[in-house]
Amino acid sequence: MNNLPALALSLSLLAPVVAMCDDTPPPPPPQNVWTGKGQAGYVSSTGNTVSKAANAAIDMAYLDGPWDHMFHLGGLYGRSTGILSAERWDALWQSNYSLTQDLYTFGALRYAHDMFSGFAYQASGAAGLGYKIINTTATQLSAQVGVGYQVVRPEDITKDPASGAVIGRTLEPSQSGVMGTVGVNYSQALTNTTTLSDKLLVNVASADTLVTNSLALAVKMSTKLALSLGYAIQDNTKPPAGLKKLDTLTTLNLVYAF
16 A cells, blocks of 8 residues: 555556647657766655755666667765765666567666665666557657566664764665566656656565656756756655655756757
């Protein structure tokens, strides 16, 4: 039941997709060149941390014939009343290989480090099949499912009752096992300058089930610059005792495309 906020958010976005899409295929992406975007901005966070912080991220893609390689690196850092209150970074690499125009296989590696989630790190590798359900100029919707392996390292966090500062960390034994994964990516051009996007990822394993959902509304100011308002959910079903399962992030970022 703890996954319902993220799942409901994604399903609510997917409902109007079919009505809004058209039949115009998107322009072919450039071959053999890195493209992407970098963004940075202000963050207001709730959950295991309540703070004002700065965040930055870079997303890149490289298309080489049937191969499509994607890379993501993101970070978050914040302090509250002189105390470190947020430190998180995550990295993702995924390679897709097209079997048909819409069907593809994928392999993905993910690593996340969060000083306040109750996990020193969460790492996983997965492979499976994906399908482009809608692929037009205005609307892109794809889903993928696969299996893999997950390794997590829980840690007990002790905080000072008065200040809230972390005064102790105790690493617990790492836990690993087979993992199932499901992902849904959605993008909808609302106008010539405004785009709504949503990314859902669910990694299911015995040690911990991780649900992440990132919703963003981007408004172009030029061909290179945009403003993006985002809302992200991260839900760990089995954090160490005393820590919350759900974290949220609200962001306002300046985005530069290259």
